[in-house]
Amino acid sequence: MLNMNFDEQVFINTQEQPWVASPKAGVWRKPLAREDAERGHATSLVKFDPGASFTEHDHPLGEEILVLSGTFSDHTGDYHAGSYFRNPEGFRHAPFSKDGCILLVKLHQFQSGDNEHVVIDTANKSWSPGMGNLMVMPLHSFEGESTALVKWPKDERFQPHKHFGGEEIFVISGEFIDEHGRYPEGSWIRSPHLSEHFPYVEQETIILVKVGHL
Incomplete structure (x- = not known):
């Protein structure tokens, strides 16, 4: 477990953190909070090397992503820096990045009943x-x-x-x-x-x- 006591104040300067290899080749992480090694509540920075990809999967209790740099893609389209989206439980995709990207990712944190699929291009929103x-x-x-x-x-x-x-x-x-x-x-x-x-x-x-x- 990492930073799972929500009664504590936590500060991490991610620029000082090293990238840690994930089980998927070409995908790297900087963990910020994590319930278990590869499941449950997690907040991380995630980096895709150019050409990195995942097989199709869904996310129990949802996935929330902000694209910080590069372009993140799946079957629904290409998402450049500033793209924000929420993929509820049951949404399946096989994400990849042709040229590489860095994401802020929150997993397994949706409230019960929060089932809306949200996609917002913040670079073009007022x-x-x-x-x-x-x-x-x-x-x-x-x-x-x-x-x-x-x-x-x-x-x-x-x-x-x-x-x-x-x-x-x-x-x-x-x-x-x-x-x-x-x-x-x-x-x-x-x-x-x-x-x-x-x-x-x-x-x-x-x-x-x-x-x-x-």
Whole structure:
């Protein structure tokens, strides 16, 4: 087991992590949280070498993916950087990458009844005004859990707040900061239920945020 105590604060700078070979040739991982070696709850960065592929499979309790770089493909199409999708239990595919890609992948974490297949091209989707000067791009919401991209303009500060149901952040670009530390591009932060912080940035920063699921 790795980082499966959801009452603990976790921070990983993935830029400092080595890639670890998966059982599939040409596919590499940086594990962030994992219930078991090859099944159950898992959050990871996944890298496909050019030409790497998987045989057809589905994902018990779903699969959530954000394409960070390159192009990820399956029988439904090609998904470039910024593509976000949710494949519910029962969705079968044989993914591959012709030229290589890096993904943020969450497995086995869908709530019961959350069966929607979601595909969003965030590179071509509009931002909406959020609190203060933040810009928000909602991606998914179900039974108190929600996922969104959040764009912070330079020097933006947010009010101190608590996370009901916890918060999980992946820093896509820029640097996210709070009183506990500085989190550069590639950082993964998981904060438990009712944790509290006072976040801000010094440069434009984009983060993926999931709340209410812990």
